[in-house]
Amino acid sequence: MASVQISLPLPVLPEGWSAEKDFKAIGQLSQATDRNIEPVGPHFLAHARRKRHKRTFSEDDRIQAQTNVKKVEDDDDLGEISDDEDPLLLQREAKDWKSQDHYAVLGLSKHRYNASEDLIKKAHRKKVLKHHPDKKAAIGAAEDDQFFKCIQKATEVLLDPVRRRQFDSVDEAAEVEPPSKKETQKGNFYKMWGKVFEAEGRFSNNKPVPKLGNEKSTKEEVENFYNFWYNFDSWRTFEYLDEDVPDDNENRDQKRHVERKNQNARRKKKTEDTARLRKLVDDCLALDERIKKFRQEEHAQKNKRRLEKEAEQKRLAEEAAKAKEEEAKRKAEQEAAEKAAKADSKKAKEAAKNAAKKNKRVVRGAVKDANYFHSAGDAPAAQIDSALNDVDTIIAKIDNEELAALTAKLNGKKDAGEIKQIFQDEVKRLVDAGKTKEGELKSLSA
């Protein structure tokens, strides 16, 4: 914020004004009002920063300035490169470079295969500054450039990606021994084996390398992990351990022999390494609690399914039995009912028979009452015969109910005309129903 410019002049100091250190405090600010400021804009962010970290304006200015500067200076930070040097290491001879630990020489023991190219360069520079032979000469020490040469060699190897890989392949210090069974039983299975696989993962051609995970990993993750390791695609080579090939042109056979030997040795080592890794994964798999857990879960799942199936079957069987029982019961009931019905019907039949007999008697009696349909006087025998025959025919033609109805009509009727009329009606009905023919029952036809 730019400063306020006030163009009006300040008053002259009155005579006799004096105060300690030329400053006199008189009043006090009036109470402030609390308001919400809007959390927006760069100046608010600065305000929030000051308030949250309880900084004053000048402190904040300084800290902000420092952080801004830091971003530029970041490159010079060499804290990651170790300064400690083993006295034994310092006495190394450059000609034994094959057996030297290049990372240790550059002070990168902590980083090893993780060290970036940039870091290696920086480490190299740092070490060179310290161990340059000229410097040693300057402080009067014996001119010994052996370690300096080691440094140069180490840098040379590590800055060449191919040679660095060759060295990394046989870098024993980077290897992590798989824990024994006993060690992992103390509950640090994931921690210990995790480190092993992390170290082994450096050889993988495929990135990213899945992590071992922990007891909460899903089945899919675990399966993915083991699949990855069983199909591990490694770039590990063993060229670094090759025997030196004599490079004189004189003995070509010898040279070829050594080369062949080296080839074979490499192949053998590679096979051994693959077998070693396989065993490693086998061991880990055997100890992995998660696999057991998953198997148990699967088993439980299967069992559950089986139990469910069995229960279902049982239920079905029970239902079938029940149905059968019910069927039998129903049948028995039906039979009993049928029996009862049969008995009933027999009785009823007899009763009906009796009733029919009675009815027939009544009907025949009625014919008699009607004087055998003879108009007056005693009916001749032929008339009686035909009348009785006709009535019998009617009785034979009609069933019990109709007979009963007929009887009911005839009951109490003494008048010969009426009776005849009833009979004639009956005959007519029969004719209409087609049970008899007109004229068959002569005595009753009108």
Added chain:
Amino acid sequence: MSEENSPAQRVAIGISFGNSYSSIGFTSAEGKAEVIANEEGDRQIPSILSYVDGEEFQGTQAKAQLVRNAKNTVAYFRDFLGQEFKSIDPTPCHQSAHPVQHESTIAFKIKDGADETENTVTVSEITTRHLRRLKNSASDYLGKDVNAAVITVPTNFGDTQKEALTKAAKEAGIEVLQFINEPVAAVLAYDARPEAKLSDKIVVVADLGGIRSDVAVIASRGGIYTILATAHDYDVAGTQLDKVLMDHFAKEFMKKHKTGGDPRENDRSLAKLKLESEAVKKALSIGASANFSVESLANGIDYTATINRSRYELLASKHFQAFTRLVTHAVEKAELDPLDISEIILAGGSAHTPRIASSLQSAFPETTTVLAPSTSPTALNPSELAVRGAAIQASLVQEFDVEDIVQSTHPMVTVTPHLSHAVGVLCISDSEESGVFQSIVDAETPLPVRRTAIISTPREGGDVLIKLTEGARHIKVTKPEPKPKAEKTKSDSDDEDSDEDSEEEEEIREKTWKVGKVLAEAALKELKKGAKVEVQINIDANLNVNCIFREVGGKGGVRGLLAGGKGQNGSA
């Protein structure tokens, strides 16, 4: 929020989500806020979704569907979000899908699938779809998948509404980094311009939207903003201006075509009338006259007419006045005088209207700058202010963890004591006794604050007295009869007069300072000839005042501390 993005992989944009229009913006690598045009080339994207045979249309295309497919077109839904059915005003949706109550929220019954079944789509689902479209437009433009945003909301947007909006945005794959208030975003958009100078000022942001207007009075103190008062009005808005034109053209139409009937009585005619009226209104903001032309407005009759700007201004003068009243009302609510207002920022679509800007300018003194396209050639596009502010804020907070943002916007941080009176020094005036108050730190400045002032000294140098006092702003009203007095102050911020909009006798209104409590005195001795004095005042949150007085370029100087001690009377 489980799928929080780490700050590194965040691509944040600013979204202004309005009832009528939405905009998206981002901040370019050079730190310039830019508004993104969608696939159709629109920077103002109508907040409208329309469904035709299962296909979704948004923006201008959806707006065109209001005529033919009104029932399956959802518009003006922003204010429904997170509200209950009983508390919403469904009037704006009269010509689109109507809101219905659905469980505890609001929904629309629309045919949004390919089949003919009517689905109930909640307002939050609609919002999600709308935001997803906006996000996709931004992602297409930037070539990166946008996954975070700063969204602007009105000042009266409640917590439940914000929550609902956060949820809807999350569904659309947008992590809401922060909600910022629309008026503040507008101020930020102006302050973030490279040519802008940081100063202490009071700004009125007048946001004239489509269906509502919001006015906020904001104190801007060294780039920190405090809202002093707000006013909302749902009756003074862009649609009202459309209505004026609609009525005008409908009447003209009926006069000309007796058989045509009233186009306002037929839904489709009404929709056509409305769309064209809006277009005419926009044209009138730019040109002096505009052409209204609708094919088959009613009963198959085509209609064409022209209207000029003065006619329109006459017709809508009632609304323009209402808007000016709304702004002055907000200023009164903040207990300020029009003289206190240094800037009026016009935002929102209707702010393009020249008449609104000019009537505001005449209602306020000349010292008040009205920032609108018609009054100031450097003004930003009023429709884009909110989104620009949001985009700037998005670029500022995008690198922070969500946790950090939440903590920084916590009331612990945002609630701040504000000075109730200005603090300044007494300078010489014509009368040597009293002195004239010169403000260094204005009232309503959030604490803690640090300000520096450079003050002249008597020409001959020597010893000076610096009197630190409080001051109260006072509006001096002078009747013009006795000739206006010689101006007491010469400072550029103080000699101002305003003409009232009334026809009455003109009064002269001045902003003067009344000297309040004296806080401290200090002496600087043996100054050089023509030297200047630098005064630095540091006031912390407990009202402790730490001041340094020294000669510019000189050594030493005088330091003093005033203990604030809330409520105590003693002084150090």
